[in-house]
Each structure stands twice: as C-alpha cells, then as structure tokens.
Amino acid sequence: MEAERNAGGERLLDVQGLTKIFGALKACDGIDLSIGKGEIHALLGENGAGKSTFVKMLFGALEPAEGRIFWKGEPVDIANPGAARHLGIGMVFQHFSLFEALTAAENIMLSLDEKIPIMKVAERARELSKTYGLPLDPFAHVGDLSVGERQRIEIIRCLLQKPDLIILDEPTSVLTPQEADRLFETLETLRDEGKSILYISHRLEEVKRLCDRATVLRHGKVVAHCDPRQETAASLARMMVGDEVAAVRRLEAPGGIGEALLEARSLSRPAANPFAVPLREVDLTVRAGEVLGIAGVAGNGQGELFEALSGEIQQADAASVRIRGRDAGRMGISGRRLLGAAFVPEERLGHGAVPQMRLSENLFLSRFKTDARSLLGPLWTVRAGALTKAAKRIVEMMDVRKSGEDPEAAALSGGNLQKFIIGRELDRQPSVMIVNQPTWGVDAGAAARIRQALIDLARSGSAVLVISQDLDELFEMSDAIAVMHDGRLSAPVPISEATFEKIGLLMGGAMPERHASEALEKA
Amino acid sequence: MMRLQLVKRPQHSAFFSAVSPLIALALTMIAGAIMFSVLGKNPLDALYYYFIDPLRETWSLHELAIKAAPLILIAVGLSVCFLSNNWNIGAEGQFIAGAIAGGILPVVFPDFQNVLVLPLMLIMGMIGGAAYASVPAFLKARFNTNEILTSLMLVYVAQLFLDWLVRGPWRDPGGMNFPETRDFHAFAILPELMPSAGRANWGIVFALLAAVILWFVLRKTLKGFEIRVLGQSPRAGRFAGFSASHMVMVSFLISGALAGLAGISEVSGAIGQLQPAISPGYGFTAIIVAFLGRLNPLGIVAAGFVLALSYLGGEAAQISIGLSDKAARAFQGMLLFFVLGCDTLIHYRIRLVGLSVAKTGETGAETNA
Numbered sequence: 001m002e003a004e005r006n007a008g009g010e011r012l013l014d015v016q017g018l019t020k021i022f023g024a025l026k027a028c029d030g031i032d033l034s035i036g037k038g039e040i041h042a043l044l045g046e047n048g049a050g051k052s053t054f055v056k057m058l059f060g061a062l063e064p065a066e067g068r069i070f071w072k073g074e075p076v077d078i079a080n081p082g083a084a085r086h087l088g089i090g091m092v093f094q095h096f097s098l099f100e101a102l103t104a105a106e107n108i109m110l111s112l113d114e115k116i117p118i119m120k121v122a123e124r125a126r127e128l129s130k131t132y133g134l135p136l137d138p139f140a141h142v143g144d145l146s147v148g149e150r151q152r153i154e155i156i157r158c159l160l161q162k163p164d165l166i167i168l169d170e171p172t173s174v175l176t177p178q179e180a181d182r183l184f185e186t187l188e189t190l191r192d193e194g195k196s197i198l199y200i201s202h203r204l205e206e207v208k209r210l211c212d213r214a215t216v217l218r219h220g221k222v223v224a225h226c227d228p229r230q231e232t233a234a235s236l237a238r239m240m241v242g243d244e245v246a247a248v249r250r251l252e253a254p255g256g257i258g259e260a261l262l263e264a265r266s267l268s269r270p271a272a273n274p275f276a277v278p279l280r281e282v283d284l285t286v287r288a289g290e291v292l293g294i295a296g297v298a299g300n301g302q303g304e305l306f307e308a309l310s311g312e313i314q315q316a317d318a319a320s321v322r323i324r325g326r327d328a329g330r331m332g333i334s335g336r337r338l339l340g341a342a343f344v345p346e347e348r349l350g351h352g353a354v355p356q357m358r359l360s361e362n363l364f365l366s367r368f369k370t371d372a373r374s375l376l377g378p379l380w381t382v383r384a385g386a387l388t389k390a391a392k393r394i395v396e397m398m399d400v401r402k403s404g405e406d407p408e409a410a411a412l413s414g415g416n417l418q419k420f421i422i423g424r425e426l427d428r429q430p431s432v433m434i435v436n437q438p439t440w441g442v443d444a445g446a447a448a449r450i451r452q453a454l455i456d457l458a459r460s461g462s463a464v465l466v467i468s469q470d471l472d473e474l475f476e477m478s479d480a481i482a483v484m485h486d487g488r489l490s491a492p493v494p495i496s497e498a499t500f501e502k503i504g505l506l507m508g509g510a511m512p513e514r515h516a517s518e519a520l521e522k523a
Numbered sequence: 524m525m526r527l528q529l530v531k532r533p534q535h536s537a538f539f540s541a542v543s544p545l546i547a548l549a550l551t552m553i554a555g556a557i558m559f560s561v562l563g564k565n566p567l568d569a570l571y572y573y574f575i576d577p578l579r580e581t582w583s584l585h586e587l588a589i590k591a592a593p594l595i596l597i598a599v600g601l602s603v604c605f606l607s608n609n610w611n612i613g614a615e616g617q618f619i620a621g622a623i624a625g626g627i628l629p630v631v632f633p634d635f636q637n638v639l640v641l642p643l644m645l646i647m648g649m650i651g652g653a654a655y656a657s658v659p660a661f662l663k664a665r666f667n668t669n670e671i672l673t674s675l676m677l678v679y680v681a682q683l684f685l686d687w688l689v690r691g692p693w694r695d696p697g698g699m700n701f702p703e704t705r706d707f708h709a710f711a712i713l714p715e716l717m718p719s720a721g722r723a724n725w726g727i728v729f730a731l732l733a734a735v736i737l738w739f740v741l742r743k744t745l746k747g748f749e750i751r752v753l754g755q756s757p758r759a760g761r762f763a764g765f766s767a768s769h770m771v772m773v774s775f776l777i778s779g780a781l782a783g784l785a786g787i788s789e790v791s792g793a794i795g796q797l798q799p800a801i802s803p804g805y806g807f808t809a810i811i812v813a814f815l816g817r818l819n820p821l822g823i824v825a826a827g828f829v830l831a832l833s834y835l836g837g838e839a840a841q842i843s844i845g846l847s848d849k850a851a852r853a854f855q856g857m858l859l860f861f862v863l864g865c866d867t868l869i870h871y872r873i874r875l876v877g878l879s880v881a882k883t884g885e886t887g888a889e890t891n892a
Binding site: 310312332333334337343345347350351352353354355356357361364365366368369376379380381382 | 743744745746748751752755756758759761762763764
C-alpha cells in the first residue's frame with residue numbers, strides 16, 4: 001500500500017490525518033491522501049462517507065479540526081476558497097452557481113478576482129474552450145444552455161484561474177453518456193498537460209476507465225488506496241459499502257401485465273416561467289404489474305411532468321391524465337390519492353416532508369385524506385396515537401434508522417428519510433405509484449431496498465412510474481424506459497431492446513428516425 | 524472593513540429556546556433602567572412604578588384586564604397569520620374597522636334599543652374587521668402583492684376615516700362640537716364582570732375563550748396542521764393538497780375578525796363612544812405580544828398581561844415621576860427587539876468577517892449550498 005501511495009511521481013498534494021468533527025459525528029477521521037503531478041485521482045465513497053467534507057477542507061470552505069496539508073511539499077493553511085484558488089486549487093461543484101439571466105462570459109467575469117473587460121474574458125474563454133474541446137458560446141444566456149453546457153462554463157471558469165489541481169464533484173451525474181465521454185476526453189487532455197485532478201464519484205465504471213489511483217472512504221475513514229484498473233466494479237463497491245449489496249431481483253409478474261392504471265394523453269403544459277420547460281403532448285401508459293422508467297438529463301421537464309401527474313398542478317383537460325380509468329386531469333393531489341395513486345417527489349426536505357415536523361406528523365402530510373377514518377377523530381382532531389402507531393409500522397417495514405422515538409424529519413439521514421417517505425406511500429398499498437428520483441443521494445444499501453420495494457409493489461399488481469437520472473437504476477428496475485427531452489416523452493423502449501447507447505442518444509435529443517438514417521449513412 | 528454575518532447553528536439548545544422570552548424580559552429591564560437613568564430618573568423607582576405598583580390594588584388589576592383583553596384577542600388572531608407565514612401588520616386598522624362597523628347601530632340607529640343590539644354589534648364588529656383584513660389578503664392571493672405594505676398602509680386609511688367620521692357625519696349633535704359620537708345607549712354597552720370591584724368587562728372573557736379555542740385548533744386539529752405546514756414549507760403544503768392562497772384568506776379573516784371584535788369590545792366596553800383615537804396602538808403592540816408568547820395562544824395570554832402592564836406602568840410612571848408617555852412606547856420597542864434578538868441568536872451565531880475574506884467566503888457558501 002505504501003508503495004502505491006508514493007507511485008504518483010512528483011507529489012503535488014499530500015494530506016495527513018485530516019479530521020473534521022460535527023458535534024458527535026466524525027465526518028472525516030484521520031484521512032491520508034496524496035496526489036501526484038499529472039494524476040487523475042478518484043475519491044470514492046457512499047453518500048455520507050465524508051467526501052464532500054474532505055473536499056470542502058481542501059478548498060478552504062471548512063476548517064479541519066486536525067491534520068496537515070502539504071502543497072508542493074510546503075505545509076499550508078487554507079483559510080478560505082480565495083486562498084485555495086491562490087494556491088492553484090480549482091473546484092467544479094456538483095450544483096452549479098450560475099445566474100441564468102446572464103451570459104456565460106458575464107458569469108465567468110463575476111467570479112474573477114481581477115477586473116477584466118468582458119470582451120477579453122470572452123476571448124480567453126473561447127480559447128480555452130477550443131484547446132480543451134469544450135464547445136461553448138460565451139455570449140449565450142445560461143438559461144438557454146443545457147446542463148452539460150453549464151458544466152463547461154464552470155470548468156472554463158475554473159481553468160481560467162490556471163489551477164494545478166482541479167477538484168470535480170460528481171461531474172457526470174447530470175450528463176448523458178455521450179456528454180460524459182466528451183468530458184473524459186477533456187480531462188485526459190488536462191492530465192497530459194501535467195495538471196492533476198481529484199475526481200469525486202460513486203460511478204465505478206467511469207472511475208475504472210479514467211482514474212490512475214483511487215482513495216476509498218467509508219464512514220469518514222480511508223478504507224483503501226488502490227489502483228482502480230486492477231479492481232473490478234464489484235470489488236470497488238465492496239470497499240465502499242463494506243459488504244455485498246443485495247442485488248435487486250426482478251421477477252416476472254405472476255399475473256402478467258394487466259390493464260392500464262395510469263395514462264397520460266397529449267398532456268401539455270405551458271412553461272410556468274422563462275426558465276421552466278413546457279410539456280409537449282406527453283403520452284404514456286403504465287399497466288398493472290409494470291415498472292415504467294423515465295430517463296432524461298435533469299431539467300428536461302421531469303419535474304413539470306411529476307407536478308402534472310400528481311395534481312400539484314391541475315390540467316384544463318380532464319382526460320389528459322387518467323388514473324384507474326377515471327379522468328383525473330382536473331383533480332387536485334388529494335383527489336388523485338383517493339383514486340389510489342401515491343406520489344414521492346424529488347426533494348425530500350421541504351417537498352416530500354416538512355423538515356421541522358416529526359415523522360408522525362409527516363406521515364399525516366400525505367395520508368390525512370386517504371386515511372381520514374383511522375387518523376381523524378371528532379371535530380377534525382388529529383389522532384396522535386394512531387399516527388404514532390402507523391409511523392412505527394413504517395419504520396419497521398422499511399428499516400428506517402433514527403435516533404429518538406419520533407424525531408424531526410430533518411434529523412434523519414437522506415437515505416433513511418427517503419425510506420420513510422417511500423414506506424409512507426407503500427403502506428397504503430397504492431395501485432399507482434409515481435416516484436421522482438427514488439434513490440437520489442441515498443446510500444447503496446437503502447437504494448437497493450427502495451428499488452426492491454418498488455418492484456415488489458409492481459409485481460403485486462400496481463403500476464409504478466419511476467422518473468430518474470440514474471440510468472443504472474432504471475435499467476435495474478424498469479420493464480420499459482421512455483426518455484424525456486425538452487418536454488417531450490419518447491415512446492417506451494422495452495428493457496430487452498434498451499441499451500445505454502440507445503437511451504443516451506434519446507437523452508441527447510436524437511429522434512429515433514434521425515438516428516436510424518445516420519446509421520444508414522455510416523453504413 | 525469589517526462585516527457581521529449570521530451563521531446558522533448546527534443545533535439549537537432546547538433550554539435556551541424555552542427561557543428566551545424570560546431572557547428578553549430581563550434584558551429589557553436592564554436596558555430600560557439605563558434609559559430611565561439617562562432621562563434623569565431613579566431607575567429603581569421607575570421600574571417599581573412600571574411593574575409593581577399597578578399590581579397592588581384590585582381596581583388596578585381590573586384595568587390590567589381591560590388593557591390585556593384587546594392585546595390577547597388581536598395577538599391570538601395574529602398567531603394564526605404568522606404561523607402560516609402571512610404577515611398581517613394591519614391589525615390596528617382592522618381593530619378600528621371593527622369598532623366603526625360595530626358602532627353603526629348605536630350611533631346611526633340610536634332608537635333601535637333592545638337586547639339584540641349588543642350581540643349584533645359584536646358580530647358586525649367581527650365582520651367589519653374581517654372585511655377590512657380581506658383587502659390585503661385578496662391582493663396577496665390574487666396579485667401576489669406584499670401584504671406587509673398593504674395591511675400597514677390600510678391602518679392609516681382606517682385611522683383617518685374614523686377621524687373624519689367623528690368630526691363629520693357621526694359627530695354627536697348634542698356634544699358641543701367635540702369630535703366624538705353620541706354616548707352608546709345602555710343596550711350597546713359591554714357589561715362589566717364585577718361592577719363593585721372594578722371596570723373589567725366581558726372583553727377579557729372573549730380574549731381567554733379565543734385563546735383556548737385557537738390553541739385547540741392549532742395544536743389538535745387538521746386545520747392547525749394545515750396552518751403550520753403551509754407556514755413552514757409551502758411546497759410540502761402543496762404536496763399535501765393544501766392551498767396557500769386559501770390559507771392567506773383564512774388566516775387574514777380570522778385575525779381580522781378577532782381584531783374587529785377587540786375593537787368593538789373596546790369602544791362598547793372601556794370607552795362607550797367613538798372618538799378620533801380609540802387605541803393606544805393595540806394592533807401594533809399585539810405583534811410584540813404574539814412573538815413574546817411564542818405564537819402559542821396560551822403563551823400569548825401571559826404575554827398579553829405583561830404588555831398590558833407596560834401600558835399601565837407607563838401611565839403610573841407618567842403620573843408619579845413624570846416620565847413621558849413616549850418612554851412606554853420605547854420600552855415596548857425594546858422588548859420586541861430583545862425577543863426577536865434572543866430568538867435569532869438561538870438559531871444563529873454572529874461571525875465577524877473582514878470584507879476581503881467575506882467576498883470569497885460568500886462565493887464558497889453559495890457554491891456549497
């Protein structure tokens with residue numbers, strides 16, 4: 001192991017014993033890591049393993065409790081992000097910080113320490129974009145750009161500071177497979193120039209492909225330094241999770257595929273604001289016993305589709321959404337729940353649950369109408385006893401780990417809260433279940449459990465619709481996958497015919513016909 | 524250059540949350556003592572006249588109830604608004620609107636005299652207050668206007684309208700041109716509870732009833748749940764199937780009706796006629812009461828008596844040691860300042876940052892968010 005750690009040639013960064021404590025939690029516990037010049041170093045770990053905390057300390061956004069950082073052999077104290085940039089550490093965040101109403105060049109200019117005229121910024125941005133294969137129009141408004149293009153702005157913004165070390169936080173989580181390929185080429189160019197990259201991800205295949213060395217974190221501690229090319233995806237996953245993750249089992253539905261339980265017919269919706277996506281003539285059918293997956297790059301109308309299907313936003317045309325054969329387009333979310341539908345939104349805190357309310361109260365949030373008989377007493381009083389009992393049942397069913405009897409939703413980890421929110425709906429035995437991003441930011445163990453629960457629900461005769469940006473997840477769960485792009489939904493591709501490439505092209509906006517004709521030309 | 528920044532604490536202390544109103548009260552006493560000594564008064568004397576003297580006599584306890592009743596009535600209504608994230612700052616105007624609407628019967632129809640008059644007046648007062656509150660509520664629900672501005676501006680409209688009424692069309696014909704209406708007749712007077720002991724009237728009973736009922740609604744019922752969910756997380760409220768615009772109307776109508784009831788109770792009880800000024804700022808002071816009582820109707824009852832005491836104490840200090848009546852207002856302002864300050868500091872801590880650091884720190888905070 002020691003030999004591996006020294007393998008990177010000339011050391012750029014050397015971290016020793018870095019520790020950060022939040023209250024009783026050791027988010028990072030004595031982390032050692034070194035990065036050589038011209039190395040792409042992967043930082044692997046589950047959500048909550050301490051990756052973000054570690055990186056924030058490197059970037060000066062958090063102050064370490066213990067440990068030392070050596071930069072080019074010198075001990076350094078990184079007090080704030082400005083100091084980090086000054087040293088030559090640049091960072092591309094997972095969540096972008098761009099103003100949608102401004103142009104790419106204006107956004108770049110805002111982040112620069114010196115005052116440089118806008119034309120000069122645009123020119124330098126254009127040069128960089130040419131050198132590194134990052135096509136970008138500096139005068140395009142960010143609001144009009146795709147997520148991949150927005151990421152390029154962030155990368156160019158970072159490169160303008162001429163960093164020696166670039167930290168990328170989950171860069172491919174928002175990209176199509178083809179966009180990710182282009183990003184990898186850029187990163188390889190940067191490596192060939194002698195720049196170092198710290199690459200944070202939980203996608204094992206791309207780490208194996210791209211990275212020279214990897215450091216695996218679990219529960220705030222380093223569990224291994226390794227060469228990802230010598231490992232298999234399974235062995236890396238084992239290091240991350242600790243033990244084998246139960247594979248999700250997808251059996252044939254015993255009763256076969258049944259009648260249509262959820263239908264959308266020419267579902268359209270104008271954009272609510274200049275940066276929202278309109279829905280354009282969406283058609284979909286989910287039958288009893290079936291899981292339909294909806295893939296797509298973030299921000300192509302998935303959120304709008306969820307709102308329209310759930311009834312958070314109602315339609316003018318009652319027949320545009322049908323639940324169990326009944327026109328539901330003009331019903332509110334409670335009416336649709338009474339028809340047997342259940343919904344799980346993307347955001348857990350602040351949408352699926354009220355952060356400062358207890359679990360039992362959050363159970364009430366989506367169930368007070370459907371379970372009025374058991375949860376409401378005389379004079380519309382809330383039956384606290386019945387609520388606590390039901391909350392306990394869900395906690396046991398989904399194995400929700402929590403501290404205290406009935407904690408506030410915000411006190412749970414993302415994975416455990418998501419298990420509770422999914423369990424809250426499953427507990428009703430819904431005949432239609434619509435889930436947006438079921439396992440976003442959830443650790444592998446909880447994710448497997450959630451996916452299995454959703455598949456089991458479908459196999460018991462319900463219709464399940466899963467909207468997700470995680471293609472692995474969709475391939476694991478779905479019987480068919482449809483793709484959302486720019487507010488349109490493609491025809492579903494049966495799982496037997498679906499490939500990453502096919503779905504990826506649809507995610508990038510390719511029409512199936514055009515795809516076919518291109519293939520003909522090539523032939 | 525230095526700058527102050529509020530940083531959210533990872534966890535807040537339950538103990539300090541509970542005692543925060545008491546800390547605020549203590550800090551107000553200290554700051555008040557300093558203010559009194561700067562004004563050249565003995566601070567201990569002043570505090571004695573403020574907080575002890577009014578509690579020594581039965582009649583004066585009755586006066587306390589008279590002052591506390593409108594404060595509690597208005598503040599429990601406001602708690603519904605504030606909990607549901609609707610900022611009704613215009614209770615003073617709704618108080619006046621209720622007094623005017625309720626005053627129509629005894630002033631315009633003085634010959635209509637029977638036992639029905641008082642109940643009708645109270646109902647009309649509530650309707651008047653609710654109707655007046657519905658204006659900013661409708662503007663917010665329909666056009667997304669800022670309810671803080673609209674409700675506040677309507678206070679001045681109500682004050683000037685009342686002023687015009689009592690100087691113009693509603694002036695007492697036999698009142699020697701004083702700007703006031705005729706005295707309310709006997710059927711239009713809110714009865715006193717124990718006439719032999721003091722002046723306290725049924726207003727305090729209404730206030731306590733309203734507090735208990737709203738406490739029950741907020742804590743125990745589906746409606747209370749809806750109010751709290753929409754206040755804390757509008758998006759989760761929409762997911763639950765609650766309507767935020769419906770809640771704007773409901774909360775404003777409830778608080779308007781209670782402010783209107785306070786208004787008509789005040790004029791038919793403590794005053795007995797309409798005058799150009801019928802409130803020493805009850806509608807604004809009630810905002811302090813609501814927060815001092817932690818937006819909990821039972822806490823508001825306690826807070827209402829504390830603020831009522833500051834009114835009485837202000838009068839006592841004015842008479843006995845010649846403090847200006849403005850000192851009482853300043854005192855109340857300090858109390859609100861300390862209440863909000865303590866609450867903020869329980870959830871946030873203060874960090875001093877230099878400007879250059881602040882700039883990069885800020886971008887870091889944004890990007891990490």
